[in-house]
Amino acid sequence: MSDAPSGELLDLGQRVAGAARAGEEVEAYVVRSRETEVRVFDGDVESLSMAGVEGVGVRVISDHRQGFAWAGSLETAVVDETLDEARDNAAFGEPDEWNGLPSPSDFEMVTPAPLDVWRESLLAVPPDDKVTLAIELERATRAADPRVRGVESAGYGDTAVEAAVASSLGVAATSRRTMCSCSSFSIAGEADETQTGYGFSVGRAFDDLDPADAARTAAERAVRLLGATKPRTQRLPVVLDPLVTRSLLAILGSALGGESMLKNRSMFVGRDGEQVAAPRVTLRDDPTLPEALGAASHDAEGVPTRPVDLIAGGVLFGFLHNTYTGRRSGAATTGSAVRGGFKSTPGVGARALYLEPGPLGPEEVLASVPAALYVQSVSGLHSGTNPVSGDFSVGAEGLMVRDGALAEPVREVTIASTLQRILLDVGEIGADLTWLPGGGAGLTLLVTEMTMSGE
Amino acid sequence: MIDEQVLDRTLHAALRAGGDFAEVFAEDRRASSARLDDGKVEELTSGRDRGAGIRVVRGETTGFAHTADLSEAGLQEAADAAAAAARGGEGTTNVVGLEHQAVTPPHEVLVLPESVEKARKVQMLARADDAARAEGDAIRQVSASYADSRRRILVANSDGLLAEDDQVRTRFFVQTVAVADTGMQTGMEAPGRTVGFELFDEVDPEEVARTSAKRALTMLRARPAPTGKLPVVLKKGAGGVLFHEACGHGLEADLVAKDASVFRGRAGEQVASPLVTLVDDGTLAREWGAYAIDDEGAPARNNVLIHDGVLTDYMWDLIRARKEGREQSGNGRRETYQHLPMVRMTNTYLLEGEDDPEEIVRQTPYGIYCAQLGGGQVNTATGDFVFGMTEAYLIENGEITEPVRAANLIGNGPETLRHVDAIGNDFGTWPGTCGKFGQGVPVSAGQPTLRVSELTIGGTAGE
DSSP: OOSSSSHHHHHHHHHTTTOOOOTTEEEEEEEEEEEEEEEETTTTEEEEEEEEEEHHHHHHEEEEEEEEESSSSHHHHHHHHHHHHHHHTTTOOOOOTTTOOOOOGTTOOOOOOOOOOHHHHHTTSHHHHHHHHHHHHHHHHHHOTEEEEEEEEEEEEEEEEEEEEETTSSOOEEEEEEEEEEEEEEESSSOOOOOOEEEEEEEGGGGGOOOHHHHHHHHHHTTTTTTOOOOOOOEEEEEEEEHHHHHHHHHHHHHHHHHHHHHSSSSSTTTTTTOOOOOTEEEEEEETTTTSTTTSBBBBTTOOOEEEEEEEEEEEEEBBOHHHHHHHSOOOOSEEEESTTTTSSOOESSEEEEEEOOSSHHHHHTTSSEEEEEEEEEEHHHBBBBBBOOOEEEEEEEEEEEEEEEEEEEEEEEEEHHHHHHHEEEEEBBBBBBBOSSSSSSEEEEEEEEEEEEE | OOOOOHHHHHHHHHHOBBBBBBEEEEEEEEEEEEOOOOOOEEEEEEEEEEEEEEEEETTTEEEEESSSOHHHHHHHHHHHHHHHHHHHHHOOOOOOOOOOOOOOSOOOOOOOOGGGGHHHHHHHHHHHHHHHHTOTTTEEEEEEEEEEEEEEEEETTSSSEEEEEEEEEEEEEEEEEEEEEEEEEEEEEOESSSSSTTTHHOOOOHHHHHHHHHHHHHHOOOOOOOEEEEEEEEOTTTTTHHHHHIIIIIBHHHOOOOOOOOTTTTTTBBOOOOTOOOOEESSSSOOOOSSBTTSOBOOOOOOEEETTTOOOOOBOOOOHHHHOOOOOOOEEEEETTSSEEEEESSEEEEESSBBBBBHHHTOSEEEEEEEEEEEEEEEEEEOOEEEEEEEEEEEEEEEEEEEEEEEEEEHHHHHHHHHEEEBBBBBBBEEEEETTTTEEEEEEEEEOSSEEEEEEEEEESSO
């Protein structure tokens, strides 16, 4: 496969778009990716996978009806058949006056961010080096603490993705990015007690990775939970670990998407301009930041991205939009179209969602509360939160905070509140902004009151 | 899908540099779906994916590569890449001549989805929309979708196995949003089976829509769920997913081997209440997790995992079974040809008991009656789990009274198994997608109405 910057993919996309008939709008989204995955177990390589994936997703809009088809192949005959299928499918959609592709005139005022998130060096790393890193990560996890009795899984993965969007209205955008990561899941404790801990490191180039830190974190997060007990049920302040904060923000980000809003599936519907959060809360999606792992100069419809303030000073400021939701809500696209690959039509989503950090480091956030629950990880987040009603109840494990510092571990508890109250109850926001895989950033966050159910 | 001689040459190429085992897994998948939202059919989608994954096992290491190019040249290239990636011991296996295996499908598929006109699929959506809205003005949003897939697979390996399967699945999904001055609530109903369009002979789109709408309307009246430990009665079908997550995963041989299961080394021991018999059955006709062969070519089986509370066996894939020198259990599955197989569940369920389901409720002075669970999560190493209840009621003085708002159930797998103290004589299943190490596969989970004597409810009703 060529490493020419997606030119070949754009040519293919433009060939499809060029086949549009009179009265038709046609868009092709073309993707090619290369991936490596190494899994190790017990000092040995368990598996090494190397793969290339390519495919195309074609949208056809005619008479305001939309049809879509995809194929996991870029062979000419298959691509042509995919266009025909999308065209046929369009006949079965109902007309919707807001269906339509973006036109370059929709975003002529926005200059695409000059992002460089492709590291050619990653493609040149020999597989042996990746294997060595993964084996060393597993060894270091075991060695980090005598109480670590095993490693459930440890591995390395990387991906290099190139994509192009071309449409019959003249959109022509290409993007490419590299990413690599390593992660380890430690198992700690004696036979009758087991705790697990996760550690990882992520970057764009191989040298960005810090497996020693991932190993240390994996071990520490398991070991510090040993001896965990179930506390009594109570209301108390809760401090969220950056990973937990990120997961919470992802749910808010989805509720702040134009689709959720238009379909009345968001607790933020009709609350524009209202104080929905504590005044210190500013929530922003900014895919133009190169340090964000979800950084992209263009969205999944080829529209340039830009920073979007969602909540500013605690006030609900705006929603994320793609072309469809922007037009239908009387706003405009915010360059927030996302796709789960070539197999889906563009939805709406955040790529680089973060809370503006506060002044206090994580220790200082802990020190600001005499007694609290520090939540290291949550489970059942998707089943336990309802972005429509705002109900929030998730399983949690972590440590109690006593006299401003981490104390005894707790397990098998749930923490509950509503998303509305959590936003208004934001106390301190940590200064420890960390960009994480999956798009957004996390930081240490104090929520002044939640219900913790235990005994 | 691929000529037998080409398969044979590809397997030879995969083992050219040595190895203990080689396999070609080819897949041809076609899918179509349609979605209605806001009263409008948004769009019809269709897709196709075709390719092969090749693995080579040498010692402890598996090398894997996949390709969308099913020509002999494409397969050779993937075989070379997989061979290069397998870097374990020496291995000098020869390829045994391929022999076509007869497979027994769990049931017959009557109406292939590609034989049904697109207009008929779309029609189901409009019927559901009308029916849901007719349930009341409080229903503000209806989202309905139809999805079908046909997955043809072929497995050929150096042991001489050559087997094929044709898996057809159809699902119908209705989500509703109800609004009142108490807030917004959602309801969901999503039946699915390993069949073609004949799904609609037994599933009425209107009825699915009404169930979804009633759920959302019920939740509008719900009060905050209590907090703390309570007895929980799980309605038939509603709680299967809990046993799938909290017990099933811990019985997967790969997790057991990695010390990531609370059930490690416990075969033959009493791990559950004597009322509990847990089965994983890939042959359960028409169920969402049914198939003729798994993605390693092994026939699906009915495997008893826990019998009268005693742990009898784990579930196995090819790699783990070879290591232990035993038979595969038909549980080696993968999401697509782009993935390596691993131990996965199929249709996992608790067998019926003898109690009258209504009597179980009558014998519960105070507790929770859970009629639908949402998703959940389990830490297999500790057995700790969390599940969201999406439809639940209070039980007061042996009667189901008021609905309670969404809340999590939290507990521990082995403890929950020990705390099952009543099992009904009814039975129901629920289809879902099970995720493990980033791969999703269709499964179903089932159980009779049963009671767990205590589970923690993470409600918001205060102390």
